Amino acid sequence: MDIEKIKQELKHYDGPEMNIMEVCGSHTEAVAKYGIPSLLSPKLHLLSGPGCPVCVTASSYIDRLIALSLEKNTCVVTFGDLIRVPGSRKSLSEAKGEGARVEMVYSPLDLLSLAQKEPETLFVFAAVGFETTTPVYAVLLEEIIERHVENIKLLTSIKTMPEVIDHLMANGAPIDAFLAPGHVSVVTGSRVYEKPALKYGIPFAVSGFKAEELLAALYGIVLHRGQGVVKNYYPSVVTENGNEKAKKAVEKYFQTSDAVWRGMGKVAGSGKLLREEYRKFDAGSEGLEKDEKLNPACRCDEVLMGKRKPGQCPLFGKVCSPAHPQGACMVSSEGSCFSYFVNKRKD
Numbered sequence: 001m002d003i004e005k006i007k008q009e010l011k012h013y014d015g016p017e018m019n020i021m022e023v024c025g026s027h028t029e030a031v032a033k034y035g036i037p038s039l040l041s042p043k044l045h046l047l048s049g050p051g052c053p054v055c056v057t058a059s060s061y062i063d064r065l066i067a068l069s070l071e072k073n074t075c076v077v078t079f080g081d082l083i084r085v086p087g088s089r090k091s092l093s094e095a096k097g098e099g100a101r102v103e104m105v106y107s108p109l110d111l112l113s114l115a116q117k118e119p120e121t122l123f124v125f126a127a128v129g130f131e132t133t134t135p136v137y138a139v140l141l142e143e144i145i146e147r148h149v150e151n152i153k154l155l156t157s158i159k160t161m162p163e164v165i166d167h168l169m170a171n172g173a174p175i176d177a178f179l180a181p182g183h184v185s186v187v188t189g190s191r192v193y194e195k196p197a198l199k200y201g202i203p204f205a206v207s208g209f210k211a212e213e214l215l216a217a218l219y220g221i222v223l224h225r226g227q228g229v230v231k232n233y234y235p236s237v238v239t240e241n242g243n244e245k246a247k248k249a250v251e252k253y254f255q256t257s258d259a260v261w262r263g264m265g266k267v268a269g270s271g272k273l274l275r276e277e278y279r280k281f282d283a284g285s286e287g288l289e290k291d292e293k294l295n296p297a298c299r300c301d302e303v304l305m306g307k308r309k310p311g312q313c314p315l316f317g318k319v320c321s322p323a324h325p326q327g328a329c330m331v332s333s334e335g336s337c338f339s340y341f342v343n344k345r346k347d
Contacts, residue, residue, distance in 0.1 A: 003212050006219045013041035013222055019174050020044065020221055021306050023161060024181030025052035025334025026209055032343040034211040036218075044222070046347070047306040048336030050164055050261060051181055053129045054081045055304065055328040055335045058260040060290035061128075061157045062087030068124050068155070068283060069100035075118075077103045077111055078126035081332040084325060088292035108140045115152050124283045127154040132183045134158050134272060135246035138253045141281060153283040156273060159259050162192045163270035167261075169200045173306045177221040179214070180206040182234050189242030190232045198228040208234040253278055260289045262328055263301025293327070295319070300327035303336055309347075310340040317341060 022028055028048045031037065037046055050056045062085055069076040069092065076092065083092045083102060096102040105111060108125055115123045127137050137154065144152050161184050169175065180193055185206045193204040203224040207217035217233040224231065232238055250272070259271025266289065274282045297315050302308035310316050310329070320326040322338055329337035339345065 003215065006215050007039055010040050010044065010215065010219055010222065013043055015043065015222070015225065017043045018045065018176040018222070018225060019047055019306065020177045020179060020218065021047045021049040021173075021175045022179040023049040023051040023165065024179070024183065025055070025332065026183060027051070027179055027181065027207065027214070028336055028339050029333055030209045030211075030214060032339045032345060034214065036211070036214055037345070037347040039215065040218070044218070047175070047309070048303070048339070049168070049306060050264070050304040051130075051161075052329070052332050052334035052336070053133070053159070054085050054332045055300065056159060056261045056264070057082070057085060057128055057157050057328065058262050058288060058291040059086070059088040059293070060260070060288040061155070062092065063089070064284060064288055065092055065124070065126055065155060066090065066095045066100065069095055069102050073120060074122045074124065075101040075103055075114075076124050076126060077105055077114065079106075079128075080104050081334075082126055082128060084331045085328045086294040086325065088290070088294065108136055109143065111140065111152055112143060112147065112149065115149050119151055121151060123152050125152065125154050126157075128157045130159055130161060130181075130184050131187045134250045134254065135187065135243075138249040141253050141278065142249075144281065153281050154274070154285070155283040156285040157259075157288070158254070158272040159261065160270050160272065161188070162196060164261060164264075164267050165193075165196050166199070167264065167267045167270070168305055169196065171305070175202065175306055176225070177202050178204045179217055179221070180204045180230070182206065182208050182238065185234065185238045185242070187243050187246050189240050190230050190238055191240050193230045197230050201226060201228045203227055204230045206230070206232045206234050206238050208236075260291055262291055263304055265291070295326040298327035300329040300337070303329055310337040311346065313337070
């Protein structure tokens with residue numbers, strides 16, 4: 001079927017209402033960029049899920065980074081988005097304004113040159129993310145060990161997708177289908193969604209990030225409404241089993257653990273911690289389970305679970321904006337509240 005036919009079918013869909021969650025933060029960006037909601041029937045509802053890594057990072061993790069950044073001869077290194085995520089009291093950006101040492105990089109491997117230039121400084125990398133970025137952290141550890149670098153440690157907040165999808169469904173998230181994450185699926189493969197698809201009797205569609213790819217995946221979801229199936233609409237880069245080399249690298253350095261998701265609490269088996277034999281490279285990742293809101297009225301937790309849209313949060317667009325985020329969903333371009341705000345989405 002050609003794309004114009006697909007657009008017509010989606011626009012005029014008149015079956016039962018469907019809530020379709022895009023788990024991936026990059027999908028959230030693409031959905032807004034291409035105006036996908038305006039191309040859909042009023043009976044098809046897109047919800048943004050917990051696919052933005054900084055949005056689901058617990059406040060205790062941010063607090064730990066801040067404490068480390070204030071220690072003597074210690075520098076916290078992070079990606080740009082994380083620096084503005086609020087902890088229980090402040091963000092890394094605010095701590096930096098108060099004298100903490102915080103540096104931003106584009107790649108974890110940039111850390112190697114920083115550490116070699118300042119051997120007297122301990123560099124702590126904020127290793128957050130999903131299955132997509134974890135192999136990069138494995139490569140970083142490989143380089144640290146091969147080069148005998150002694151002044152780099154990782155503070156990890158690594159999470160995995162299949163387990164949180166199961167957690168959402170088991171805790172009453174009103175989801176009828178999932179637009180499965182494209183980047184994550186490159187590593188995991190599409191097969192990882194078979195268990196939740198069968199368990200809950202809902203379709204999963206792996207999608208790319210172009211408008212045509214998103215529309216094709218959404219059309220596939222509509223065609224398979226109520227069926228526990230997994231369909232791959234991104235076959236150019238996603239296979240059934242994923243990237244075996246990347247998965248083996250992760251397996252070498254990391255082990256499965258429970259993880260605390262911001263606003264959702266502890267999700268069994270949804271995290272990764274360094275294995276015991278590599279624990280000397282850890283900066284204190286275990287036990288970071290507290291998750292306090294900077295503003296008690298923030299509803300990021302309900303937004304992440306698909307139970308509320310950003311505009312239904314009492315803070316949205318009032319005291320909470322990208323310039324003054326009250327919750328993590330308003331910080332990153334992959335965050336649902338940020339996306340709704342900058343694109344003036346009302347759906």
